Structure formats: C-alpha cells, structure tokens
Amino acid sequence: MPSRPTVPSSLAPAATRAPLIWTNTLLFSLTFLAAATLVPWYGLTHGFSASAWVLFGVFLAANEMSITAGYHRLWAHRTYEAHWSLRLLFMIFGSMALQNTAWAWCSGHRRHHLHVDDFDRDPYSAQRGFWFSHIGWMVREYPSGQEDFSNIPDLRRDRILAFQHRHYVPLVLVTNFGLPLLAGWLMGDVWGAFLLAGVLRLLLSHHFTFFINSLAHMWGERPYTDENTARDNPVLAVLTFGEGYHNFHHIFAHDYRNGVRWWQWDPTKWLIASLQVVGLTRRLKRTPVFQIQRALLSMQFTRAQRKLASLPAIAPASRVSELRQRVAHEYDTFLAAVAEWAKVKEQWLEEKKRAVIEHWEHASFQQRLKELERSLRLQRRRLRILQAQLA
Ligand SMILES: [Zn+2]
Ligand SMILES: [Zn+2]
The missing domain is CATH 1.20.58 (Methane Monooxygenase Hydroxylase; Chain G, domain 1)
Incomplete structure (x- = not known):
C-alpha cells in the first residue's frame, strides 16, 4: 500500500509538484477571464438580447442535467435504464459541458465513491482541501488522478460512449462553438449568444458541478452517516439540479434520487421519473x-x-x-x-x-x-x- 505523504502534494514546494496539465489550466483560466471581462463589457456597451439569456438558461440546464442525470446517475451509478435517444442527448450535451468523456468521468467517480476521502486513492479527496477537490485535481498530473478504465467494463460496451471517447475533441468544439454561434446567428445576436450561452454558461456549469466535490464535502449536515465527509446542503442542491444532497447520495448511491424527500429540490430525480411516463427511462432504483x-x-x-x-x-x-x-x-x-x-x-x-x-x-x-x-x-x-x- 502506498505510504501517505507527510505533506499534501498541493502544499509541497513547486519543484516537487506534479506536472501541470496545460490544456486544462488554459481552459479554466481563459473561460474565467473571458466571463469576468468580456461578458460584463459587452453587456454594458451593447446589451444582451432576451433570446441570448433564454439560450443561456437552456444550454446551462441541458449541460447540468446531462452531467447529473446522464454521467452521474445513469452511467456512473446505474440507478436506472435509459432509451438510446436519451443517452444520445446526454452524450451530446455532456460533451458540451466539457468535463471529459463519460468513460473518464465515471471511472474517476466510481473510484471517488470506493475510496472516498482517501488521500491517495480518491481522485478529488476533500481531505486535500477546497482548492484541490474543487479544481486543483484537474490541473496537475497527480498519481490519484491516473486514468484507469478497469472499473467501467459495462460502459466500454456502450457504443454511444465509445463514439464519444473516440471523437471527443470535435464533439467539444462543435457543441461549444458551433451550437451557440449557430443559434446566435438564427436569433440575430451572434456575440451575445456566444458570450452568454457559450462562455458564461461553460464557466457556471463547470463550477456548479465542481462544488459537489468541494463544498458538498465540507458544508452542510450529515443526517445519514458521518463515516465520510459528504454533506446534505439545500443551497448546493439548487445550484446543481439536486446533487447537493450528497450525504444521502454517498450512503445510497444506487438510488436514482439524491433529494429523497418529495419536497427536496432535486430536478434531476423529477426529470428521470417523468421520462418514465413516456418510456424513455425505466427500472428506477429506490432504497427501501x-x-x-x-x-x-x-x-x-x-x-x-x-x-x-x-x-x-x-x-x-x-x-x-x-x-x-x-x-x-x-x-x-x-x-x-x-x-x-x-x-x-x-x-x-x-x-x-x-x-x-x-x-x-x-x-x-x-x-x-x-x-x-x-x-x-x-x-x-x-x-x-x-x-x-x-x-
Ligand atoms: Zn462525493
Ligand atoms: Zn456519485
């Protein structure tokens, strides 16, 4: 078993730090800079059309739901089954969310559940601090983040996900540039649509999801178990389409619901349950x-x-x-x-x-x-x- 380092690698001197992953570092920095400067500047000087705001809302919801209902509850945890057309949509808008392929995302997430809070084996262990669990784990090549697909044999048989893994970069480019620009051109507000539904949407959908690995392991209640750091937090549930009930989720990960009470804000569970009515989802798993x-x-x-x-x-x-x-x-x-x-x-x-x-x-x-x-x-x-x- 690897020995536990005495100094967390995120705090170690720069010379011994894991190598930087430039693509991710640039991606996170540029989207942040563009959202913090270009978006307000354009808003103040030109103004955004109402249709650009609507497009922003639609794409943000489609991205987040593809991660929560698709990547997370369908593929990583197998909490229900979905029709191929729904899986295709999850794959397309999941690619747009730019959180890596479903294979990489789910294999890391299954390791997170198996080794939750383990300093060396949980890819985004909250024990390593807010920065590491939020975004730091993606910007350096840490040993805990090594890709290993041995825990996703079921997903490797899925042809839609195999296609995504093979053509991930073109899918990311088409969805992130092509879709907002095309919709903006049709609406007559190309730059407004690109800045809101392209840039701002990507920044928010990234960080709202990242909060689950960071804040949802630090801030909130632990009504079901205190054997790990996961918390239930209704504020985060609102930002993440229901994933904020993370304490429940870590103990009953095979349940399609995260907010298990009927009144708990979990639009992902409502989406999965309502699509069952029209036959797009089935075999929803519930904890007794x-x-x-x-x-x-x-x-x-x-x-x-x-x-x-x-x-x-x-x-x-x-x-x-x-x-x-x-x-x-x-x-x-x-x-x-x-x-x-x-x-x-x-x-x-x-x-x-x-x-x-x-x-x-x-x-x-x-x-x-x-x-x-x-x-x-x-x-x-x-x-x-x-x-x-x-x-
Ligand atoms: Zn977690
Ligand atoms: Zn999970």
Whole structure:
C-alpha cells in the first residue's frame, strides 16, 4: 500500500509538484477571464438580447442535467435504464459541458465513491482541501488522478460512449462553438449568444458541478452517516439540479434520487421519473424506506450517545442515569425492529424465489414491512424529543 505523504502534494514546494496539465489550466483560466471581462463589457456597451439569456438558461440546464442525470446517475451509478435517444442527448450535451468523456468521468467517480476521502486513492479527496477537490485535481498530473478504465467494463460496451471517447475533441468544439454561434446567428445576436450561452454558461456549469466535490464535502449536515465527509446542503442542491444532497447520495448511491424527500429540490430525480411516463427511462432504483429510516436512526443514536457522554459533570447523577436508560431502551427497540425487518424480508424473498407466493401473502408481507417502517418513524420522533432533553 502506498505510504501517505507527510505533506499534501498541493502544499509541497513547486519543484516537487506534479506536472501541470496545460490544456486544462488554459481552459479554466481563459473561460474565467473571458466571463469576468468580456461578458460584463459587452453587456454594458451593447446589451444582451432576451433570446441570448433564454439560450443561456437552456444550454446551462441541458449541460447540468446531462452531467447529473446522464454521467452521474445513469452511467456512473446505474440507478436506472435509459432509451438510446436519451443517452444520445446526454452524450451530446455532456460533451458540451466539457468535463471529459463519460468513460473518464465515471471511472474517476466510481473510484471517488470506493475510496472516498482517501488521500491517495480518491481522485478529488476533500481531505486535500477546497482548492484541490474543487479544481486543483484537474490541473496537475497527480498519481490519484491516473486514468484507469478497469472499473467501467459495462460502459466500454456502450457504443454511444465509445463514439464519444473516440471523437471527443470535435464533439467539444462543435457543441461549444458551433451550437451557440449557430443559434446566435438564427436569433440575430451572434456575440451575445456566444458570450452568454457559450462562455458564461461553460464557466457556471463547470463550477456548479465542481462544488459537489468541494463544498458538498465540507458544508452542510450529515443526517445519514458521518463515516465520510459528504454533506446534505439545500443551497448546493439548487445550484446543481439536486446533487447537493450528497450525504444521502454517498450512503445510497444506487438510488436514482439524491433529494429523497418529495419536497427536496432535486430536478434531476423529477426529470428521470417523468421520462418514465413516456418510456424513455425505466427500472428506477429506490432504497427501501426502512433502510433510510435505519440510517437516520443510527445517526441519531450516535449523536445521543455523544451528548450523553459529554453531559456536564454537574448534571444530577439520577437524571443522567434516567436519560441513559431511556436511550438504551430505545436502542434495544431499534435493534429488535431491524432484526424483525431483516427476517420478514428474508421470508418474503424466500417465498418469492420458490414462486409460491400468493397475492394476499405479498400484500401481508408489504403490510408488515410498512408497519416496521412506521415504528422506526415514531421512534425517530421519540428520540428527537429525548435529544432535546439532552441538549
Ligand atoms: Zn462525493
Ligand atoms: Zn456519485
């Protein structure tokens, strides 16, 4: 196993730094400079047409959704299946987003999930700081960023993605220059369309996505697990079409939703679910409600135990022991419910395997599982009240 460097490479002296990747450095610097100077200058001197703004919005949404619904939830995690026409669109607008080919993106992302936070093996480990996880990992040839496609055999069989990988540069040029210029010419505002829907759109779609690797591992809540740095953050969810619920995503990566509650802002999940109605997506994977409740409760117990352990020494001993007993009792109830759920699920699967399950039996199994889900929900409520007393 490679030994962990004592000094993070991003902080090491320049002489020992990994070599710079000039193409990426120029790309990120030039788009930033152009967006910071040419866009406001043109806006102030010539003004942008309404149609250029609409085009900017459409391309930004198409780029971000192709990354979130296409690269991320379809290809990297296989959370659903999609019709070839939809995959083609994701490939075209994903190329326009200029975040590398789907093969490179997904293989890096699968490594990120497998080795999350590992200094040497997570390609964009948040442990190496904001700059590295946001953009630094792409501008130098770090060993953690070495391309290795051994973890994407399924994607290498996809002909649309193989085509993208072979013709990536022409695809990038046509979509980034050709599409905004052509649309601008048709609208009679070539430069306005190019600066807004070409330059500004690229800069924003880049950094909004990069926030997931940086900020979504640093800023927000951890309601489902604290075993990694991923956070749930509704502000980032708005900027990233739903990817801000990153704590949920890291524990249940095979779920097509990131914002699992119906009210959580996740347009990507709404897109995937609504395209199912017209047959463009199918086999959407969902995490069973019980497993979600179990994760939430486990975290609540962990926090309650920590609070109990840190109660001030002046707290009356009888009060502490009463609270401890109540938490212990709730924990036993929780473990019993988890064991019962596993048993019912196993029986159900066993019966299904033997193909002897009747319709009424199926309904009764579902009913028992639903009751267990409900019991965990009620327990979470009781634990919240208990935690308030611990505060
Ligand atoms: Zn992550
Ligand atoms: Zn992911």
